Amino acid sequence: MQTATMTVDHVGIDVVRAGSGRPLVFLHSVGGVDRDGAFLQGLADRGSLTAPWHPGFGHSELPGEYRSVGDLALFYLDFLEQEGFEEVVLVGVSFGAWLAAEIAVRDAHRLAKLVMISPVGIKVGDRETRDIEDVFAMSQDELTEAAYAEPERRKRDYSTMSDEDLTALARSRESYAFFGWQPYMHNPTLRRWLHRIKQPVLVIGGTDDGLLRSGYLEGFVESLPNARLSRIANAGHYPEVEQPQAVLDLIDSFLEEE
Amino acid sequence: MRVYHFSEQPYHGAWEADAPSLRVTLPNKHCDPKVAADLINWRLDEWQLCDELGLNIACNEHHSSATCLSASVNMPIAMMAGRTQRARIMASGYAIAQRPDPIRLAEEIAYIDVATRGRLDVGFVKGAPYEISPTNANPVKITERFWDANDLILKALTHQDGPFSWESEWYHFRQVNIWPRPYQQPRPSVFVTGGSPGTAKSSGANGHGFINILSGWNARTLFDMHRLASLEAGHGVTPWSKFVYTALMGVGETREEGHRRLMDIAGYFRTTSKVGEAFMNPPGYMDVAGNVRWLKANQTRGRAGNHFQAAKRDGEKLAIGSGVGTGLGVSAQDMADAAIAFCGTPDDVYEQMTEFISHAGGVGNFVIMAQGGEMPHHEACANLELFSKEVLPRLEEFDQSQIHADTEERVLSQRDEG
Numbered sequence: 001m002q003t004a005t006m007t008v009d010h011v012g013i014d015v016v017r018a019g020s021g022r023p024l025v026f027l028h029s030v031g032g033v034d035r036d037g038a039f040l041q042g043l044a045d046r047g048s049l050t051a052p053w054h055p056g057f058g059h060s061e062l063p064g065e066y067r068s069v070g071d072l073a074l075f076y077l078d079f080l081e082q083e084g085f086e087e088v089v090l091v092g093v094s095f096g097a098w099l100a101a102e103i104a105v106r107d108a109h110r111l112a113k114l115v116m117i118s119p120v121g122i123k124v125g126d127r128e129t130r131d132i133e134d135v136f137a138m139s140q141d142e143l144t145e146a147a148y149a150e151p152e153r154r155k156r157d158y159s160t161m162s163d164e165d166l167t168a169l170a171r172s173r174e175s176y177a178f179f180g181w182q183p184y185m186h187n188p189t190l191r192r193w194l195h196r197i198k199q200p201v202l203v204i205g206g207t208d209d210g211l212l213r214s215g216y217l218e219g220f221v222e223s224l225p226n227a228r229l230s231r232i233a234n235a236g237h238y239p240e241v242e243q244p245q246a247v248l249d250l251i252d253s254f255l256e257e258e
Numbered sequence: 259m260r261v262y263h264f265s266e267q268p269y270h271g272a273w274e275a276d277a278p279s280l281r282v283t284l285p286n287k288h289c290d291p292k293v294a295a296d297l298i299n300w301r302l303d304e305w306q307l308c309d310e311l312g313l314n315i316a317c318n319e320h321h322s323s324a325t326c327l328s329a330s331v332n333m334p335i336a337m338m339a340g341r342t343q344r345a346r347i348m349a350s351g352y353a354i355a356q357r358p359d360p361i362r363l364a365e366e367i368a369y370i371d372v373a374t375r376g377r378l379d380v381g382f383v384k385g386a387p388y389e390i391s392p393t394n395a396n397p398v399k400i401t402e403r404f405w406d407a408n409d410l411i412l413k414a415l416t417h418q419d420g421p422f423s424w425e426s427e428w429y430h431f432r433q434v435n436i437w438p439r440p441y442q443q444p445r446p447s448v449f450v451t452g453g454s455p456g457t458a459k460s461s462g463a464n465g466h467g468f469i470n471i472l473s474g475w476n477a478r479t480l481f482d483m484h485r486l487a488s489l490e491a492g493h494g495v496t497p498w499s500k501f502v503y504t505a506l507m508g509v510g511e512t513r514e515e516g517h518r519r520l521m522d523i524a525g526y527f528r529t530t531s532k533v534g535e536a537f538m539n540p541p542g543y544m545d546v547a548g549n550v551r552w553l554k555a556n557q558t559r560g561r562a563g564n565h566f567q568a569a570k571r572d573g574e575k576l577a578i579g580s581g582v583g584t585g586l587g588v589s590a591q592d593m594a595d596a597a598i599a600f601c602g603t604p605d606d607v608y609e610q611m612t613e614f615i616s617h618a619g620g621v622g623n624f625v626i627m628a629q630g631g632e633m634p635h636h637e638a639c640a641n642l643e644l645f646s647k648e649v650l651p652r653l654e655e656f657d658q659s660q661i662h663a664d665t666e667e668r669v670l671s672q673r674d675e676g
Contacts, residue, residue, distance in 0.1 A: 137283075170550055
């Protein structure tokens with residue numbers, strides 16, 4: 001898979017493209033686009049995959065005026081229009097799934113179906129019940145423990161990474177915090193508007209997700225008119241990383257449905 | 259020469275609590291309010307003593323911490339405003355990028371300045387990374403927000419012709435018109451507190467003073483950055499009155515007594531950087547290049563304390579301020595040799611402070627931490643009394659004009675050399 005650059009509304013971003021067939025757009029989370037991962041390879045085998053790096057993440061530019069996930073959503077509506085995509089399958093993970101919802105509540109006419117993996121972005125619990133663990137209050141080890149079913153396999157040695165990749169990582173973390181700091185990883189009014197997404201939505205969660213409170217994903221499904229929830233065993237917050245084939249199988253059945 | 263006494267008002271009784279961090283997460287069940295009442299009132303009494311001794315007062319704030327009981331710098335300042343007659347009172351850090359209400363702060367500043375008939379010195383501070391939690395301030399773009407708040411507060415303090423509006427990226431006000439306006443006209447002097455090259459340069463470029471904390475001999479480099487930035491921005495080479503240096507101070511009738519007092523105060527170093535890893539480096543607080551350097555060393559969230567870069571004259575680094583318990587092997591003389599403390603007999607302290615002034619190229623203000631750590635009230639009073647009697651009068655007579663002239667010449671040639 002190759003990374004190319006493109007410009008949308010005067011914003012230069014990186015984008016990974018692969019495969020052919022029906023349009024699939026992948027929206028990443030804080031970890032960025034893992035173009036070598038089995039999950040993205042699998043998506044590219046199922047259609048024409050476009051995986052943009054969000055403005056401010058990786059090496060993509062962040063316009064000074066942007067201040068909310070809503071701005072990113074409007075950027076992506078421009079992106080979809082510029083690409084001329086129709087009948088898109090939008091696949092988002094965590095922060096990227098939040099973004100998918102923000103896009104779809106504004107304008108879903110280019111979308112066919114949505115896959116939301118471990119989405120954040122709405123408020124479900126009461127004011128004293130945190131839906132999403134505070135990742136900014138965790139040490140790196142605590143975060144890895146909470147995010148993965150098999151954390152030992154997910155510890156990374158950053159010292160071996162190139163400066164270019166580390167720069168991308170540091171920028172992604174900064175933008176993730178910028179957009180998700182307060183209110184913490186959600187938009188208080190988003191749940192009120194989820195009814196606007198009439199398309200079929202598949203919500204996927206890991207059975208061992210230590211970041212999302214039990215019952216949180218059900219909150220999405222209750223508010224979306226046409227959604228269902230599937231759980232992946234032996235996976236944490238990122239099932240597409242830990243169990244890519246199981247996630248791809250779920251997506252296959254979902255896409256085959258009328 | 260002005261000397262301000264400073265204490266963080268530590269709650270040392272909780273330092274031994276079995277907790278990974280003395281800041282942010284330490285449960286306040288470890289705080290006995292009756293003990294805190296004694297501690298706070300002793301510290302206020304010490305500041306009141308300063309008023310009688312010819313010393314000035316510097317206050318700060320930290321949050322959710324056993325290292326500092328003052329969570330709002332204007333709380334002790336307001337109390338000292340009513341308990342003093344002569345002393346200047348310095349806020350050595352309003353955390354303006356964290357506070358959501360710059361206009362409220364401008365109103366408080368003006369009130370205190372009027373109530374004290376112009377005795378307030380204003381410091382603005384970006385604040386330590388772990389200070390973002392109490393206001394939930396976004397750490398990303400904090401420097402941009404800091405300077406926007408600075409501009410708004412200064413306009414609020416100086417604008418006299420009725421309401422103005424402010425619609426920036428960070429703040430939105432429609433009718434800004436503070437009452438009263440400040441006693442000092444057009445406004446109190448403003449300093450910026452910090453220890454980084456970025457703060458030194460930006461405060462110089464904006465014409466503000468610079469409060470440096472514990473940079474030791476490296477203060478000269480930072481002050482030169484400030485002087486050059488000030489010159490290039492058209493404010494001239496920074497005069498010594500705009501520099502403040504902050505260090506620990508223990509003085510005694512004998513060298514042994516002065517060193518013993520210093521070591522009491524030095525509990526500050528053993529505790530101030532005991533901070534949970536997660537809170538050491540919130541995203542955006544440090545620039546991307548800095549984060550890349552840390553990631554290279556597999557320090558994804560920061561390291562457990564690296565507050566001070568103290569080094570002795572010969573370059574030997576002091577193992578200090580990098581976690582609880584560190585600094586235990588560092589002597590009072592070591593700290594004096596690194597210029598992060600002034601200690602010993604009155605002669606020792608005078609010589610150390612004047613040597614520092616000469617090295618740094620002129621310093622018009624010192625903030626001395628004459629109480630800290632576990633130092634009891636009577637020792638703090640004795641420390642302040644001896645300093646004011648035996649050191650302060652000689653410091654006030656110390657003539658810096660030639661030092662400043664030499665410094666000015668050096669900075670002008672630095673500029674000419676580009």
